Amino acid sequence: MRQRFRFHPCGNYKDRYEDELTVFETDFGRLWAIVGLLVLLCFAPFVLSRYMLYIVNTIGIMSMAAIGLNILIGYTGLISLGHGAFVGVGAYAAAILATRWNLPILVTLPAAGIITALLGMVFGIPSVRLKGLYLTIATIAGQFIIEYVLVHWDALTMGTMGITLPFPSFFGYEISGDRGFFYLIFTCLILMVFLAINLMRSKYGRAFVAVRDNDRAAEGMGIPIFRYKLLSFGVSSFYAGCAGALWAYYMMSITTEPFNLMLSVEFIAMVIIGGLGSISGSIFGAVFITSLNEILRWLTDWAMNTGALGDFGLNLAPLREFVFGLAIVLFILFEPRGIAELWRIVRSNFRLWPFPY
Amino acid sequence: MEFFIQLLINGLSIGFLYGLSAMGFVMIFKSSSVLNFAHGELLAMGAFIFLTLVTWANLPIWLAFLVTLLGCFILGFIVERLFLRPLIGEPLIFVIMLTVGLASMFKGLMLLLWGGNLRTYPDFLPQWLGLTFGYVTVPPVYVMALIIGVVFLALFGLFFKYSSQGIYMRSVADNQKAALSLGVHVRKVFALSWGIAALVAGMSGIVLGIINGINVHDLSAIGLKVFPVVILGGLDSIVGAVIGGIIIGLLETFTGGYLSPSLRDVVPYIVLVFILLVKPYGLFGLVEIERV
16 A cells, blocks of 8 residues: 655654655655755845855855765764865866866866865775874874965965866856856765765665774674775765865865865864764754854954954954854864754654654 | 974973873873873863962962862862763763863863963062073973972872872773772762862863963963873873873974974874874874774
8 A cells, every 4th residue: 555645653663664765754855955955045135235145055065075074074984184185186176177278167076176185085094093082183283284385386286376267167158257167066965965865775875883982892793894984984985085176166266275274164063063974963953054154253253343343343253163163162062962962852742742752 | 403302392382281281180090090181171270370379379389289189180170970860871982071171161160260361470489499501591390390290290100100199090990890899989089089180180281271371272282282292102101101291292393393384283183193094092002992
């Protein structure tokens, strides 16, 4: 008997493995997801102001990178503090391919992803012998080494001068302006989210989770953990590389400056605040951190320009760093499973109202 | 030859400072296996508290030094009590990220309170402390750093080997559950070790501040330089921290002197990757063999 519409049952009634693998638990959820996407794609670029659209685009790029990091940290349990540098590698790969060989974006975007993925796998090699703390320290070293190479390999990366990119073009149609980029970025993001969700439902995703939960047991059950750890590094860096390439095109010129350890920390903060091991969580995290950054920047600008708080307002810039750290600390202490978990609780409260469970 | 000797002296002294800064880091790792990313900020905190006490409150140097150490001890205690204790038994990533968040918080706080400019202490070290060997001179600060370092090293060696608290700390580091079941007050040990580690960090912060001037960004960067040092020496060995610090310091100055000044800051991390691949537990670290 085929069920026409599925609604949320009050309890866990899954009796087949396929039920555990569904993306949308109810048809209602699928409907809302489609409606939400349509509203975003049809109205957002025309209703929002340029500044707001810029923020939305940034969130799109950041979400892509955060999903990559979540695959590595949340699903495979490998903590990397070098993700910012990988985004930088992707940005530079795209910029160099686009300026040296005049390649179109259809080539440079995947190429940047693949180059970054290969590099990510090289830096994943230490995970043969290292786990936990030691691996984290190795990725910090990776961050500094990549940063150094980007700054000092003048012949390729133009060093501190940076590279200016041409407008990307799609089949003769030149993409310029925030609106064009909005569609470019969000098409890529939707594709990447689709890919990530389905990857996590497959054999590979389950192997990642097994490695995270207990690597010895995973090895004992016949999962070659080293291969899967490398694969996870590769996939995660692929996402970082694509995000970096889009970043490079969107910002039009890149320097090495933004791709520092602070960016890596920001990505980890997104993943933790959003929710470890949750694709939607990575997007929530990207939204949260990017908005927090923008709100704090706006607040400090306002305090400086109006002189509202007198001399104190002028010194308010470091407040951004403080609030950023505070947000991470509070989330870890009070809601370690992140916004994704909060969202789940809110949803189930609505669903079950007026009953407590 | 003269250049070589000057580099050697520079390397030794910088390395010794690295070792000194790494000691507090190793303390925390040894007793609670927490990788402290906020270590650089703890160093800076000590340096700034001392600065405030000396210049603003006009305390005599020895009193300011003691009050700073006490303040840092209390700070470490509070950090452990408020932030680290709820995370006992949580996954590693949360603990690491918590210290990263703390680092960001402390950095912002210090920038708010003291600004980002370079500050210096008033000159208070007597000149007779400086040493001269032929044409090589060692400034008084380095001599003082050496004295402080050796004293602290000896104190810690004795503390860990003979005092009951030190033995508790080692037992907790070795096996938390076994220590608990044998009646060791694990939470007290954690609090104490954070307090002591912050104290050591504050002390090294003061020494670094005397030598390089006090700047939030520079001091917190040293907190990251600590990683190659402790990995080389072994994450849980205090002697290893000092020796690792000296090796890394020598390596840095020699690369800076003979190869290229820009390579100087990356060399420790390149070395770090190699050590991790070849000998992950460092020179003096405890080897935990696990074959998976």
